[in-house]
Amino acid sequence: MAFxxxxxxxxxxxxxxxxxxxxxxxxxxxxxxxxxxWRPLDRLAPRxxxxxxxxxxxxxxxxxxTIGVVFGVGVAILLTQFCPPRLVGLLKPAIELLAGIPxxxxxxxxLVVLVPFIREHxxxxxxxxxxxxxxxxxxxxxxxxxxxxxALQAVPRPYYEGSLALGATEWQxxxxxxxxxxxxxxxxxxxLGMGRAIGETMAVIMVAGNTIAxxxxxxxxxxxxxxxxxxEMNYAAGDHRKALFATGVVLFVIIMLLNTAALVLSRxxxxxxxx
Amino acid sequence: xxxxxxxxxxxxxxLMWALAGATIAxxxxxxxxxxxxxxxxxxxxxxxxAPRSMGREGGIFPMLVxxxxxTGLAVLIAAPVGLATAVYLxxxxxxxxxxxxxRFGADCLAGIPxxxxxxxGFVFFTITLGMGFSILSGALTLALMVLPTIIRTSExxxxxxxxxxxxxxxGLGSTRWQMVTRVVLRSALPGITTGIVLAVGRSISETAAVxxxxxxxxxxxxxxxxxxxxxxxxxxxxxxxxxxxxxxxxTASVLIVLILAINLFAYWLMRRFIAKxx
Numbered sequence: 029m030a031f032x033x034x035x036x037x038x039x040x041x042x043x044x045x046x047x048x049x050x051x052x053x054x055x056x057x058x059x060x061x062x063x064x065x066w067r068p069l070d071r072l073a074p075r076x077x078x079x080x081x082x083x084x085x086x087x088x089x090x091x092x093x094t095i096g097v098v099f100g101v102g103v104a105i106l107l108t109q110f111c112p113p114r115l116v117g118l119l120k121p122a123i124e125l126l127a128g129i130p131x132x133x134x135x136x137x138x139l140v141v142l143v144p145f146i147r148e149h150x151x152x153x154x155x156x157x158x159x160x161x162x163x164x165x166x167x168x169x170x171x172x173x174x175x176x177x178x179a180l181q182a183v184p185r186p187y188y189e190g191s192l193a194l195g196a197t198e199w200q201x202x203x204x205x206x207x208x209x210x211x212x213x214x215x216x217x218x219x220l221g222m223g224r225a226i227g228e229t230m231a232v233i234m235v236a237g238n239t240i241a242x243x244x245x246x247x248x249x250x251x252x253x254x255x256x257x258x259x260e261m262n263y264a265a266g267d268h269r270k271a272l273f274a275t276g277v278v279l280f281v282i283i284m285l286l287n288t289a290a291l292v293l294s295r296x297x298x299x300x301x302x303x
Numbered sequence: 304x305x306x307x308x309x310x311x312x313x314x315x316x317x318l319m320w321a322l323a324g325a326t327i328a329x330x331x332x333x334x335x336x337x338x339x340x341x342x343x344x345x346x347x348x349x350x351x352x353a354p355r356s357m358g359r360e361g362g363i364f365p366m367l368v369x370x371x372x373x374t375g376l377a378v379l380i381a382a383p384v385g386l387a388t389a390v391y392l393x394x395x396x397x398x399x400x401x402x403x404x405x406r407f408g409a410d411c412l413a414g415i416p417x418x419x420x421x422x423x424g425f426v427f428f429t430i431t432l433g434m435g436f437s438i439l440s441g442a443l444t445l446a447l448m449v450l451p452t453i454i455r456t457s458e459x460x461x462x463x464x465x466x467x468x469x470x471x472x473x474g475l476g477s478t479r480w481q482m483v484t485r486v487v488l489r490s491a492l493p494g495i496t497t498g499i500v501l502a503v504g505r506s507i508s509e510t511a512a513v514x515x516x517x518x519x520x521x522x523x524x525x526x527x528x529x530x531x532x533x534x535x536x537x538x539x540x541x542x543x544x545x546x547x548x549x550x551x552x553x554t555a556s557v558l559i560v561l562i563l564a565i566n567l568f569a570y571w572l573m574r575r576f577i578a579k580x581x
Contacts, residue, residue, distance in 0.1 A: 034408030130508035227416025
């Protein structure tokens with residue numbers, strides 16, 4: 029039974045590639061990734077180009093990480109360096125709760141609060157890269173915070189004390205010593221957060237507008253790789269369905285690259301011990 | 304102008320308090336917003352009746368039952384497998400290539416997005432194995448999804464059991480299996496349970512993977528081969544297809560209350576576990 033996890037991973041990889049890869053070859057790998065024509069239902073000449081969705085996923089993720097990193101690392105520093113322990117005992121469970129809220133609820137909040145706000149104050153339909161970025165930025169916070177906290181706590185205590193003894197203030201110690209020592213762990217936290225943002229589906233569908241076009245600004249509507257799969261899977265058949273699996277292949281490869289990068293980085297931090 | 308180090312520190316710490324305050328405000332804001340608008344529409348009838356006219360009228364009883372079925376079955380499958388993996392990793396093997404491979408598998412599985420699990424479950428369980436859109440397909444998919452959570456929390460709980468317990472057990476002449484089942488697992492139980500409770504929470508929240516594997520039938524499921532619509536998917540459909548906003552808010556409140564209860568329970572278990580460990 030111990031091999032269930034690795035067997036599951038192997039099965040997932042095998043089936044996603046088996047379903048999706050042949051179509052990528054058929055449509056041409058280059059065209060599939062770099063063409064912006066997505067006309068899966070065209071009887072005579074169907075086109076499967078997912079370039080707009082790739083750009084969409086990247087745009088939304090970049091926006092989300094801007095928010096996620098500033099807030100996530102800030103809160104992690106506060107929790108480990110400046111917050112009284114009793115308050116940490118309250119804040120940490122609260123942040124874990126943030127991770128427990130279903131993604132559809134985040135999407136819904138974005139839809140009824142954020143989207144109308146953007147529509148009224150910034151223009152456009154409100155369903156936009158910006159709305160998706162803010163919603164995802166909040167959703168990745170628990171991941172970024174908890175792993176950054178672990179990284180900061182793993183820094184040996186004498187580093188901190190040594191810096192204070194040399195006359196540095198706590199803040200100088202934090203950004204010159206602690207952040208530097210915990211760097212690879214914090215980068216791992218950011219990469220894992222990035223993976224969560226790229227992989228999120230339902231919340232993004234609800235607030236991003238889902239237009240198939242390369243976005244030109246933060247107020248443009250956008251469709252991500254994940255939304256493309258979830259929206260069209262219900263009625264897709266034949267090559268169209270295979271094209272959605274191929275979209276899944278692209279997503280899967282991106283995620284695996286990010287995961288591996290994060291794993292390597294967090295190993296380096298641990299230096300000897302596992303994880 | 305150069306700020307003195309003390310002033311810089313005040314500014315930086317002030318900024319971080321503001322960031323943390325905003326984060327907590329968002330959390331409380333979401334919970335309050337949903338509950339204030341939804342709870343007034345939650346009644347006994349809403350919880351115990353079947354939906355009528357696509358969910359515009361009536362209640363959410365079949366979704367509660369469907370969610371309970373899928374979640375229960377998923378955890379029933381994932382818990383023994385996850386626990387066995389954790390026991391193997393901690394008690395029956397040395398750190399080496401093999402454990403590295405198993406951990407790599409679990410870590411990667413943890414990072415895979417739910418929509419990919421959905422795609423896999425759809426092609427593997429519903430089509431290849433012929434289970435169709437059913438509670439069983441959904442539960443197996445979710446089981447795979449929550450497996451890493453259960454492995455990791457169980458492993459940590461088992462590792463936290465003091466070495467002396469194991470040595471004492473061996474010293475009394477027990478076999479490794481007796482030591483694991485009667486000593487280690489017993490004292491790691493609250494930690495393991497916490498992991499299982501968190502897995503239940505994740506299963507209830509999940510939408511994308513369930514949508515592609517369990518379908519969205521509105522009826523009352525009668526067995527594990529029936530399609531069902533979980534609470535979170537029902538909420539998604541109510542909200543995005545503009546069926547009924549009051550009912551969407553009410554369904555969301557039920558979902559939030561469930562999640563809050565589960566998290567508080569997990570937190571309480573964890574605290575008890577830590578207190579006992581001292």
